[in-house]
Amino acid sequence: xxxxxxxxxYLVTQMGNDKSIKCEQNLGHDTMxxxxxxxxxxxxxxxxxxxxxxxxxxxxxxxxxxxSPDKAHLNLHINSLELGDSAVYFCASSHTGSYYxxxxxxxxxxxxx
Amino acid sequence: xxxxxxxxxxxxxQEGRISILNCDYTNSMFDYFLWYKKYPAxxxxxxxxxxxxxxxxxxxxxxxxxxxxxKHLSLHIVPSQPGDSAVYFCAASGHGGxxxxxxxxxxxxxxVKP
Numbered sequence: 001x002x003x004x005x006x007x008x009x010y011l012v013t014q015m016g017n018d019k020s021i022k023c024e025q026n027l028g029h030d031t032m033x034x035x036x037x038x039x040x041x042x043x044x045x046x047x048x049x050x051x052x053x054x055x056x057x058x059x060x061x062x063x064x065x066x067x068s069p070d071k072a073h074l075n076l077h078i079n080s081l082e083l084g085d086s087a088v089y090f091c092a093s094s095h096t097g098s099y100y101x102x103x104x105x106x107x108x109x110x111x112x113x
Numbered sequence: 114x115x116x117x118x119x120x121x122x123x124x125x126x127q128e129g130r131i132s133i134l135n136c137d138y139t140n141s142m143f144d145y146f147l148w149y150k151k152y153p154a155x156x157x158x159x160x161x162x163x164x165x166x167x168x169x170x171x172x173x174x175x176x177x178x179x180x181x182x183x184k185h186l187s188l189h190i191v192p193s194q195p196g197d198s199a200v201y202f203c204a205a206s207g208h209g210g211x212x213x214x215x216x217x218x219x220x221x222x223x224x225v226k227p
Binding site for chain 2: 004033035040041042043044045048055090092101102103104105106107
């Protein structure tokens with residue numbers, strides 16, 4: 001029973017398309033995140049979101065937008081995809097104020113061609 | 114600007130010996146540090162953590178050491194096992210947990226040879 005699940009696992013799409021990646025957690029956590037791991041292997045925070053606040057990393061283009069229909073879901077929408085968006089995207093969740101880190105999903109490998 | 118640095122992209126160790134993975138940070142506001150382990154095609158999984166009020170935390174074969182004056186932490190794995198082969202990420206937080214988002218290093222790929 002997967003704790004944090006992302007779909008799809010792989011996504012290949014053309015430049016200019018709009019795509020979404022879904023994330024669901026069944027841990028009862030109240031904060032969810034999106035991280036991007038680029039070709040240089042850095043894991044960089046994109047967004048953190050709980051039912052009170054959305055915090056956006058200022059380096060994230062506004063073509064990226066998180067959508068949270070409820071506490072257990074945080075989807076990532078990407079408009080007008082560019083080649084540089086190719087990366088692995090990880091969803092994660094935690095309890096707000098947790099000192100024990102995050103639980104990550106297995107990642108979505110996005111390839112823009 | 115890399116606030117968390119793992120300067121060794123890879124490390125190879127013989128089974129049974131000690132593995133030492135290093136991490137440096139630049140932000141003195143970080144007060145909580147974590148190590149994550151990542152296998153291919155999987156997400157990172159939490160391994161061990163340490164608060165800035167401590168200088169050592171041990172969990173079985175894994176020990177994390179923190180040297181605040183040097184802004185340096187290290188992960189020791191003793192004895193190393195082939196199943197420990199993975200990428201290890203160092204992470205730091207400024208306010209604890211999700212109030213301060215985790216900042217990750219680039220990772221060190223550990224290979225433990227039988």
